Amino acid sequence: MGNIAVFGTAIVGQTHAERLVSLGHDVMIGTRNVKETLARSGAGGKPSFSEWLKKFPNIKPGTYAEAAAFGELIINATNGSGTLAAFELAGKNNLSAKVILDISNPLDFSKGMPPSLFVCNTDSLAEQIQQKFPETKVVKALNTMNANVQVNPALVPEDHNAFLAGNDEAAKTKVKELLRSYGWSDKSIMDLGDLTASRGLEMILPLWVRLWSVIKNPMFNFKIVTG
Amino acid sequence: MGNIAVFGTAIVGQTHAERLVSLGHDVMIGTRNVKETLARSGAGGKPSFSEWLKKFPNIKPGTYAEAAAFGELIINATNGSGTLAAFELAGKNNLSAKVILDISNPLDFSKGMPPSLFVCNTDSLAEQIQQKFPETKVVKALNTMNANVQVNPALVPEDHNAFLAGNDEAAKTKVKELLRSYGWSDKSIMDLGDLTASRGLEMILPLWVRLWSVIKNPMFNFKIVTG
Numbered sequence: 128m129g130n131i132a133v134f135g136t137a138i139v140g141q142t143h144a145e146r147l148v149s150l151g152h153d154v155m156i157g158t159r160n161v162k163e164t165l166a167r168s169g170a171g172g173k174p175s176f177s178e179w180l181k182k183f184p185n186i187k188p189g190t191y192a193e194a195a196a197f198g199e200l201i202i203n204a205t206n207g208s209g210t211l212a213a214f215e216l217a218g219k220n221n222l223s224a225k226v227i228l229d230i231s232n233p234l235d236f237s238k239g240m241p242p243s244l245f246v247c248n249t250d251s252l253a254e255q256i257q258q259k260f261p262e263t264k265v266v267k268a269l270n271t272m273n274a275n276v277q278v279n280p281a282l283v284p285e286d287h288n289a290f291l292a293g294n295d296e297a298a299k300t301k302v303k304e305l306l307r308s309y310g311w312s313d314k315s316i317m318d319l320g321d322l323t324a325s326r327g328l329e330m331i332l333p334l335w336v337r338l339w340s341v342i343k344n345p346m347f348n349f350k351i352v353t354g
Numbered sequence: 355m356g357n358i359a360v361f362g363t364a365i366v367g368q369t370h371a372e373r374l375v376s377l378g379h380d381v382m383i384g385t386r387n388v389k390e391t392l393a394r395s396g397a398g399g400k401p402s403f404s405e406w407l408k409k410f411p412n413i414k415p416g417t418y419a420e421a422a423a424f425g426e427l428i429i430n431a432t433n434g435s436g437t438l439a440a441f442e443l444a445g446k447n448n449l450s451a452k453v454i455l456d457i458s459n460p461l462d463f464s465k466g467m468p469p470s471l472f473v474c475n476t477d478s479l480a481e482q483i484q485q486k487f488p489e490t491k492v493v494k495a496l497n498t499m500n501a502n503v504q505v506n507p508a509l510v511p512e513d514h515n516a517f518l519a520g521n522d523e524a525a526k527t528k529v530k531e532l533l534r535s536y537g538w539s540d541k542s543i544m545d546l547g548d549l550t551a552s553r554g555l556e557m558i559l560p561l562w563v564r565l566w567s568v569i570k571n572p573m574f575n576f577k578i579v580t581g
Contacts, residue, residue: 235475238476243475243476244475247474247475248470248471248560249470276581282581283580285579286579290561318568319565319568320567320568324561324564326470327558327559327560327562327564330558330560330561331554331557331561333553334517334551334554334555334557334558335554336554337546337547337554338544338578340547341544341545341546342578346580347581349577349578350576350577350578350579351565351569351574351575351576352510352513352514352574352575352576353510353571353573354510354511354571354573
């Protein structure tokens with residue numbers, strides 16, 4: 128599958144980067160300012176980014192531009208509110224023809240907890256990326272569950288689903304290949320068609336957040352059961 | 355459980371009314387103008403409302419006001435866009451202390467197909483009903499699936515979930531009792547807390563609509579699987 132870039136150095140980006148190197152990929156993890164990110168101390172008792180990074184010689188830190196140039200596929204694990212700025216910094220040349228696996232969510236924390244969304248009904252963050260960076264091939268997937276479940280579906284023992292949406296069939300095939308390497312069965316992967324399906328996939332987040340507060344454990348997922 | 359009112363004479367209202375009389379309830383099905391509704395001819399080869407009604411002597415037609423006065427519990431099966439007007443016509447006196455099971459969806463067809471929603475992120479139709487008619491006790495439930503599955507969960511053979519949300523515990527207990535009589539197991543009913551959870555429950559509709567177009571059969575539902 129080749130080199131993979133991960134945009135975003137927080138826990139979701141780290142979770143994907145770790146999993147990808149365990150699968151034999153070379154990974155570059157992109158951030159706005161490498162020096163600043165490496166100097167950051169760990170929050171809430173967690174190891175700092177640089178402490179975490181030391182454990183994984185096959186994960187290289189880089190700017191968004193360097194990571195975009197490096198990766199054949201780019202996993203967008205930035206905060207939704209910072210996504211478009213990150214792609215702007217990556218630069219159109221580095222993004223040309225790249226497959227973007229967008230796992231981010233357009234969460235709006237400005238009105239307090241729980242978060243709502245900063246897109247509404249007839250728009251989605253995935254479509255905003257695709258529209259602003261038409262040289263990319265955006266595939267929305269995995270945003271509907273916890274990052275640990277994303278990269279290791281067996282954490283939820285029963286069958287459950289990974290949805291995906293995008294306008295480019297070859298890009299979707301590439302993302303499906305990645306999902307299978309993460310452990311998703313063919314049966315569990317549901318292709319919902321073009322990128323406008325991202326609206327529904329992002330709009331599921333408020334229910335996910337509420338379910339988390341009821342179940343009190345983020346290791347759950349949606350399964351579609353049919354008659 | 356006593357008398358039940360159903361607001362809305364279209365297929366969703368009919369589906370609930372039929373199921374309720376089969377369970378031994380007396381049902382009044384409410385509409386804006388009874389005479390007009392009875393005179394309506396069937397659309398798309400379906401029997402007209404009056405033809406359908408002849409088969410069920412225990413279902414009485416009435417105005418929204420009459421139905422609200424009749425029912426101890428009111429099932430809101432109107433179109434989302436007509437919901438507040440229907441409650442306005444029902445009248446505050448008739449609505450006083452009534453439990454409203456709101457199964458409607460705030461679907462917006464004004465921008466073409468597929469529909470989107472006419473509420474956004476920090477609001478829901480269920481909350482609008484509760485706010486505009488504070489004398490009622492609104493419980494949101496069942497809006498996340500096809501009407502046939504709502505009243506007969508066994509149509510989807512595997513386990514799946516009915517979510518519910520509301521601010522009044524006694525009202526939720528009453529709705530849970532109704533759900534159990536429809537065939538929902540205790541395990542399948544997930545109480546998501548207060549009525550703000552309706553936002554997430556209504557926001558799931560765009561994904562539901564997309565899944566329907568992919569599965570090509572409306573007899574499916576969401577199941578939450580846990581680790």
